[in-house]
Amino acid sequence: MDEVILRFLWIYTWFVLIATIGLGLYGIAVKPNMLKKIISLTILGDTANVFMIYVGYRAVYPIKPPVLWTMNPSKEVLENFASQITDPVPPALVITAIVINMAITILITFLAIQAYRLYGTLDSRKISKLRG
Amino acid sequence: MVDPVHHLIGLTPPITVALAFALPLLSLIVKSRRFAEVYGVSATAIAAILTAIAFYYVYLVKSPVVYTFGAWPPPVGIVYEVDKFNGLLGLVVGVVFLLVAVYSIEYLKHRSGIEWYYTLLIGMEAGMLGVLYTGDVFNLFVMLEVTSVTAYGLVAFYRSRKESIEAALKYAIVGSVATTIYFIALAIIYGSYATLNMAQIAFKTMSKVDYFFYLIGGDRLWITYTPMIAVGGAAALALALWAFSVKAAIFPNHFWLPDAHPAAPSPISAILSGLLVKVGVYAIARFLYTLFHAAQPEVLVDSALKYVVEATLYALIVLGALSALIAGILMVAQSDIKRLIAYSTIMHIGYIAMGLGLATKLGLEAAIYHTINHAVAKALLFLAAGAFIHVVGTRNIDELSGVGRLMPITTLTFIIAAFSLVGLPPFNGFVSKYLLYMAFIEKGWAPLTAIIVISSSFALIAYVKIIYGVWLKAPVKELKGIKDPSPIITIPLLILAFACVFLGIASPYILDKVITPSVVDLAYNPLNYVSEALKILTQALGG
Numbered sequence: 211m212d213e214v215i216l217r218f219l220w221i222y223t224w225f226v227l228i229a230t231i232g233l234g235l236y237g238i239a240v241k242p243n244m245l246k247k248i249i250s251l252t253i254l255g256d257t258a259n260v261f262m263i264y265v266g267y268r269a270v271y272p273i274k275p276p277v278l279w280t281m282n283p284s285k286e287v288l289e290n291f292a293s294q295i296t297d298p299v300p301p302a303l304v305i306t307a308i309v310i311n312m313a314i315t316i317l318i319t320f321l322a323i324q325a326y327r328l329y330g331t332l333d334s335r336k337i338s339k340l341r342g
Numbered sequence: 343m344v345d346p347v348h349h350l351i352g353l354t355p356p357i358t359v360a361l362a363f364a365l366p367l368l369s370l371i372v373k374s375r376r377f378a379e380v381y382g383v384s385a386t387a388i389a390a391i392l393t394a395i396a397f398y399y400v401y402l403v404k405s406p407v408v409y410t411f412g413a414w415p416p417p418v419g420i421v422y423e424v425d426k427f428n429g430l431l432g433l434v435v436g437v438v439f440l441l442v443a444v445y446s447i448e449y450l451k452h453r454s455g456i457e458w459y460y461t462l463l464i465g466m467e468a469g470m471l472g473v474l475y476t477g478d479v480f481n482l483f484v485m486l487e488v489t490s491v492t493a494y495g496l497v498a499f500y501r502s503r504k505e506s507i508e509a510a511l512k513y514a515i516v517g518s519v520a521t522t523i524y525f526i527a528l529a530i531i532y533g534s535y536a537t538l539n540m541a542q543i544a545f546k547t548m549s550k551v552d553y554f555f556y557l558i559g560g561d562r563l564w565i566t567y568t569p570m571i572a573v574g575g576a577a578a579l580a581l582a583l584w585a586f587s588v589k590a591a592i593f594p595n596h597f598w599l600p601d602a603h604p605a606a607p608s609p610i611s612a613i614l615s616g617l618l619v620k621v622g623v624y625a626i627a628r629f630l631y632t633l634f635h636a637a638q639p640e641v642l643v644d645s646a647l648k649y650v651v652e653a654t655l656y657a658l659i660v661l662g663a664l665s666a667l668i669a670g671i672l673m674v675a676q677s678d679i680k681r682l683i684a685y686s687t688i689m690h691i692g693y694i695a696m697g698l699g700l701a702t703k704l705g706l707e708a709a710i711y712h713t714i715n716h717a718v719a720k721a722l723l724f725l726a727a728g729a730f731i732h733v734v735g736t737r738n739i740d741e742l743s744g745v746g747r748l749m750p751i752t753t754l755t756f757i758i759a760a761f762s763l764v765g766l767p768p769f770n771g772f773v774s775k776y777l778l779y780m781a782f783i784e785k786g787w788a789p790l791t792a793i794i795v796i797s798s799s800f801a802l803i804a805y806v807k808i809i810y811g812v813w814l815k816a817p818v819k820e821l822k823g824i825k826d827p828s829p830i831i832t833i834p835l836l837i838l839a840f841a842c843v844f845l846g847i848a849s850p851y852i853l854d855k856v857i858t859p860s861v862v863d864l865a866y867n868p869l870n871y872v873s874e875a876l877k878i879l880t881q882a883l884g885g
Contacts, residue, residue: 238519247515258525265533303480307525310487314518317494321511328504337508
């Protein structure tokens with residue numbers, strides 16, 4: 211029974227992730243307000259990060275953190291270790307991506323503030339109309 | 343013992359990053375405009391020398407060069423792998439950046455914030471060299487973001503101009519969607535191939551066994567092939583190429599370019615049009631030809647992946663043809679000189695995509711040679727147009743009427759660049775377009791050459807309109823005191839013009855000695871690319 215619930219949750223979260231990616235793309239493409247576009251962009255970026263974390267996760271118990279407690283492990287210890295841990299590489303990638311997303315969000319927010327100063331609006335339809 | 347030259351080659355992007363971030367700190371101490379200018383030129387000169395060393399080394403000593411950071415061997419650590427293809431593009435980047443850094447001194451002499459300008463410029467060069475030299479798909483993502491962030495910042499350099507801010511905003515949102523999609527593609531790649539190393543992915547698409555994994559000691563699990571891996575590979579390829587097609591501005595993802603490129607200062611437009619879109623082209627070529635072996639699909643281990651790769655190649659040809667035609671038509675209708683040149687970039691990216699989509703040796707030669715020729719000629723065209731704008735103070739083609747006679751050097755270089763891009767002999771654009779015609783005829787798709795002819799004739803109309811106006815038309819306003827700008831601007835123009843002529847006249851030699859080996863390294867020698875990484879791994883394991 212646990213197995214079934216776990217499998218259902220696993221598939222359900224994948225669906226949710228893909229739907230959220232779609233939502234982020236929709237917001238960026240359709241919402242006219244720059245701030246909403248930026249929020250959709252962060253939603254997209256964060257979903258991509260969770261997606262990456264899921265690639266490294268395992269849904270089969272036992273699940274252990276990727277920390278090896280012995281200094282000179284034997285081959286059996288290593289194999290046992292490798293068959294139980296979550297993959298440490300995706301979190302490392304995600305940390306990098308979070309930092310990059312933060313930098314880009316700050317830059318885009320600055321650009322939006324500057325656009326508001328110049329145009330007096332954040333509506334992307336009006337911004338492209340004003341330039342002529 | 344690692345050859346010391348390897349350190350120089352592998353450390354080129356990190357050194358450039360360090361140079362970029364040292365500038366704001368140093369300019370806090372030395373509050374002089376002259377210092378920032380000298381620093382910017384020297385930093386790009388150092389990078390140009392390093393790329394020249396890399397170029398020399400991979401062509402004459404050994405290719406590819408694998409540099410391991412912290413001596414971590416390939417599948418574990420990040421490696422930089424420079425072969426003849428990215429070594430060549432790296433040299434082009436280094437040289438054009440140096441010329442642009444020199445040109446910027448004069449072009450931006452009335453602007454404040456020059457130290458920030460040079461910081462972003464050197465940072466963008468570091469990112470581009472990183473994208474080109476890296477042998478790791480995640481490092482490619484990071485470096486692509488470095489390049490993109492600096493590019494967004496530089497497009498918005500005129501931050502009190504409405505159009506710059508609007509263009510930068512649009513460019514930044516579209517660009518970061520593209521890089522996020524690439525990040526999702528990376529998740530799929532890592533989930534399917536369990537690696538981020540390009541050499542290992544290239545090996546795993548060819549073989550049912552994972553020799554890298556075997557060497558590390560995974561003796562039980564080294565047969566890793568399942569059909570699901572190929573499905574993941576196909577999905578990742580599609581997503582990654584979509585993301586790169588935004589960076590490369592291939593139709594239908596070209597819409598940000600005609601706003602973003604003209605809004606930047608002219609030297610930055612030259613870099614964005616000449617080099618930044620080429621980074622997208624490079625990534626497309628590397629993914630298709632080195633990672634997924636599009637030139638020899640028979641080596642792919644999975645037959646389903648073979649169909650996906652071939653479909654991608656057809657898509658590249660169709661989208662390239664559409665880019666060329668649409669941009670050609672829109673080019674004629676422009677009244678802003680920089681916007682016109684930006685549309686021409688989309689057109690030429692279309693040609694390059696068509697060459698890449700052919701997947702024949704001649705087609706790849708045409709694509710790579712056109713990449714270089716377009717980088718040089720388009721940089722020259724933007725810099726020459728920038729010289730007009732700098733002196734006359736307008737971007738409207740009608741208002742530039744008659745200034746050509748007063749600015750002979752600028753006009754001459756502008757004409758050379760325009761004729762080279764249209765494809766008139768003896769300039770370089772002629773040679774690569776001729777190769778592209780030959781490649782189409784060789785493949786038996788001769789009717790497609792009509793697309794190149796038609797779009798080139800649109801370009802000819804557009805350029806002749808500018809040249810006629812600038813050279814022959816009566817001036818619309820007072821042209822007092824208009825003359826060629828100072829040598830700081832004209833010398834980079836003349837060097838690039840000379841390069842246009844030289845790349846055209848010396849093309850048989852360059853094709854034979856430079857372009858063909860780079861095509862072989864890119865597409866026809868995958869085992870060479872992989873075995874160099876394997877060799878490093880074996881050495882690191884004490885074998």
